[in-house]
Amino acid sequence: MEIKLDLKPFILDGVxxxxxxxxxxxxxxxxxxxxxxxxxxxxxxxxxxxxAGIWKPRTRPGTFEGYGSMALPWMKSVKDETGMYTATEVxxxxxxxxxxxxxxxxLWVGARTTANPFAVQEIADxxxxxxxxxxxxxxVNPDLDLWIGAIERFxxxxxxxxxxxxxxxxxxxxxVYRNDPNWQLPIELKRRIPNIPMINDPSHICGSRERxxxxxxxxxxxxxxxxxxxxxxxxxxxxxxxxxxxxxASLGEMxxxxxxxxxxxxxxxxxxxxxxxxxxxxxxDTILDIFETRMKIADQIGLYKKEHNIAILQSKRWDNIxxxxxxxxxxxxxxxxxIDIVFRAIHEESIDHQNKVMxxxxxxx
Ligand code: PEP
Ligand code: MN
Numbered sequence: 412m413e414i415k416l417d418l419k420p421f422i423l424d425g426v427x428x429x430x431x432x433x434x435x436x437x438x439x440x441x442x443x444x445x446x447x448x449x450x451x452x453x454x455x456x457x458x459x460x461x462x463a464g465i466w467k468p469r470t471r472p473g474t475f476e477g478y479g480s481m482a483l484p485w486m487k488s489v490k491d492e493t494g495m496y497t498a499t500e501v502x503x504x505x506x507x508x509x510x511x512x513x514x515x516x517x518l519w520v521g522a523r524t525t526a527n528p529f530a531v532q533e534i535a536d537x538x539x540x541x542x543x544x545x546x547x548x549x550x551v552n553p554d555l556d557l558w559i560g561a562i563e564r565f566x567x568x569x570x571x572x573x574x575x576x577x578x579x580x581x582x583x584x585x586x587v588y589r590n591d592p593n594w595q596l597p598i599e600l601k602r603r604i605p606n607i608p609m610i611n612d613p614s615h616i617c618g619s620r621e622r623x624x625x626x627x628x629x630x631x632x633x634x635x636x637x638x639x640x641x642x643x644x645x646x647x648x649x650x651x652x653x654x655x656x657x658x659x660a661s662l663g664e665m666x667x668x669x670x671x672x673x674x675x676x677x678x679x680x681x682x683x684x685x686x687x688x689x690x691x692x693x694x695x696d697t698i699l700d701i702f703e704t705r706m707k708i709a710d711q712i713g714l715y716k717k718e719h720n721i722a723i724l725q726s727k728r729w730d731n732i733x734x735x736x737x738x739x740x741x742x743x744x745x746x747x748x749x750i751d752i753v754f755r756a757i758h759e760e761s762i763d764h765q766n767k768v769m770x771x772x773x774x775x776x
Contacts, residue, residue: 414559414604416566421544421574421608423496423516426459430671431630432610432637434498434517435662436462438652439475440482446489448644452659454493456666460517461486461495462639466506467651468523475650483513490514498546502530507537519546519639522578522615525561526550535568544572546610546639553580553593558600562607574608575600576639577630579616589618589655592626594633594689614641614655623657624665631669633685702757709761713768723765729758 422432435453440446440463450461463486467477486497498517501507502524510518518538524530525548538545545565550557558575565573577597579590597609611630613623627638643649646656657665716723733754740750 412603414563416562416573416604416606417571418573418606419542419571421546421572423544426496427457430634430636431669432460432608433458433666434460434462434610434637434639435642435659436498437464437643437649438614438641438656439464439467439477439650440485440499441478441650443485443488445644446485447492449642449659450489450493450495452644453642453662454495456659456663459495460498461489461493462498462519462641463489464651465499465510466502468500468502468521469651477651480509483509483515486515487513500524501534504533504537507534511541511543517544517546519576520548520561522548522551524548526552526554526557528557528560528564531561531564535564535570538565538570539568541570542572543570544574545570546574546576548576548578548612549580549596551581551590553591553596555596555599555603558596559603562604574610574636575604576610576612577616577635578612587622588616590616592616592629594629595693597635598633598686598689608636610637610639611635612639614639614652617655618652619654620657620661623655624668627665628669631671633689702760705757706760706764709764710768713765716765717769723762723769732758 422428426432435458437445437449446461446463453461463482465477465482465486466479467475469476486499489495490497496516497514498519499510499515500521501510501518502521507518520531520534524534547558547561547565550561562573562575575597577592579588580593580596582591597611601607601609611627613626613630616626617623623640627640630638640662641652641656642659642662643653643656644658646653646658649656713723715721733751736754737747737750741747
């Protein structure tokens with residue numbers, strides 16, 4: 412069901428209205444020099460919003476947790492030197508008061524905070540009566556309602572300059588990403604709240620510089636409104652998230668490579684075609700997972716046949732399989748030709764797997 416929110420523009424005066432809205436800056440505020448040098452590089456690219464973490468929610472203790480309030484005057488210096496708007500993360504009421512006291516222009520709620528409704532409510536209540544843009548990152552876990560719930564809590568507290576930020580979701584399995592993008596979730600959020608701006612955070616999705624362009628491009632192809640990207644004047648010595656930060660110069664090069672394709676839906680909603688493609692990609696992944704599982708079972712069958720000295724090909728069984736699959740396929744509107752090709756190929760692959768297992772030479776020790 413669609414959720415109707417009467418939102419004011421997230422974008423502040425002087426920030427170009429065209430897509431993509433870019434927010435960039437270091438993961439953490441490390442020193443006034445680091446901040447100003449980075450900000451000048453970004454400002455030269457035409458970027459108007461500077462991000463930096465003052466309070467850093469770190470997964471493990473003992474890592475750099477940000478300089479806290481002492482870094483707030485550095486944000487003010489960035490503003491004075493470059494005229495950029497400043498953005499930082501707030502995770503509790505004290506952060507909100509301090510950030511407002513020092514004139515921070517945009518706040519964001521981090522992934523670990525969005526996952527906690529008590530914390531979200533406290534921050535939202537602390538902002539009652541304040542007209543400030545708030546960016547709400549997705550929770551660390553792929554729970555769409557939790558993300559929507561956080562947006563609603565701010566909206567109900569009277570904050571109407573809201574945007575959602577897609578920073579990926581943590582998984583136990585090893586992946587090429589630091590946080591799995593799980594594109595269906597932001598797409599579904601856009602379907603539920605069509606007028607909320609969607610900002611992609613490729614830095615925290617990728618965890619390295621490698622796929623930043625690919626992820627940013629995909630976000631643009633999905634008609635996202637903007638990107639928040641980590642940039643540091645000297646990424647090698649960054650005190651947090653060093654591997655994923657870009658120098659302002661490399662960020663400029665990357666942004667130049669992004670192709671802004673025409674989307675069918677120019678009204679801000681995610682294009683239907685791209686959305687359907689995401690669904691297709693997901694289904695293909697599932698098909699591959701199922702093939703993998705099926706072949707693992709074939710390996711076990713191979714082992715069993717080897718131990719019991721049974722031949723691989725049991726013609727009757729194969730005949731049975733193909734007849735049943737053809738019948739089932741027909742009921743599902745799939746042509747006999749297609750079913751025949753697919754199941755023959757599966758069967759051949761399965762025989763190959765069994766063959767390998769049965770003929771594997773025992774290595775003499
Ligand atoms: C960040 O933006 O630096 C950050 C801590 O992000 P997240 O909450 O997405 O991990
Ligand atoms: Mn970071």
